[in-house]
Amino acid sequence: AQSVTQPDIHITVSEGASLELRCNYSYGATPYLFWYVQSPGQGLQLLLKYFSGDTLVQGIKGFEAEFKRSQSSFNLRKPSVHWSDAAEYFCAVAPVRGGSNYKLTFGKGTLLTVNP
Amino acid sequence: EAGVTQSPTHLIKTRGQQATLRCSPISGHTSVYWYQQALGLGLQFLLWYDEGEERNRGNFPPRFSGRQFPNYSSELNVNALELEDSALYLCASSSWDGTAEQYFGPGTRLTVT
Numbered sequence: 001a002q003s004v005t006q007p008d009i010h011i012t013v014s015e016g017a018s019l020e021l022r023c024n025y026s027y028g029a030t031p032y033l034f035w036y037v038q039s040p041g042q043g044l045q046l047l048l049k050y051f052s053g054d055t056l057v058q059g060i061k062g063f064e065a066e067f068k069r070s071q072s073s074f075n076l077r078k079p080s081v082h083w084s085d086a087a088e089y090f091c092a093v094a095p096v097r098g099g100s101n102y103k104l105t106f107g108k109g110t111l112l113t114v115n116p
Numbered sequence: 117e118a119g120v121t122q123s124p125t126h127l128i129k130t131r132g133q134q135a136t137l138r139c140s141p142i143s144g145h146t147s148v149y150w151y152q153q154a155l156g157l158g159l160q161f162l163l164w165y166d167e168g169e170e171r172n173r174g175n176f177p178p179r180f181s182g183r184q185f186p187n188y189s190s191e192l193n194v195n196a197l198e199l200e201d202s203a204l205y206l207c208a209s210s211s212w213d214g215t216a217e218q219y220f221g222p223g224t225r226l227t228v229t
Contacts, residue, residue, distance in 0.1 A: 094216035102216040106159040
């Protein structure tokens, strides 16, 4: 069964510092990969996605992620964090077209705190 | 373009009662997914509806059920509520274009007392 691991439960960074959130997945084949962000009490907003092609994908709000097949990883990065980036971040996977369904399997999330 | 909407925002029920949660997908989307986000358990897949049919369900008991209407909106019903059903219930919609990209609503916070 597919699984997603986000090894960091909570990360604290200073405003203006760089950020990297880790995500590893376990799946039979390369799945679709996503990063979502959730502000307190809110739904999930899609930051970026990887389906195929270029392994470095750009998303909204200045985020990017790099897919590394050899490491089964899809780490999220931002060069300079803003206070408004404080939220919980979820990595998710879904089977590629032809799979039984497109349900998302989520990691446990990483809570990001930004210090002024 | 209107996003996914869910109602109600908050719902307070007593153990043993039934809860009904509603979701309206983005216009043109035919698939609706339901997820439960319970404290300490993370986001778990509940149900998937497409073209009015239940396509898949997660590891939840039968008292979690739902349906999808001809206009693609969906309803999640939880019968015989238990305290551990307290959670944020998120609905997402997607189009059947093979990309698996899902758009989420703001959620319904269900509290069972």
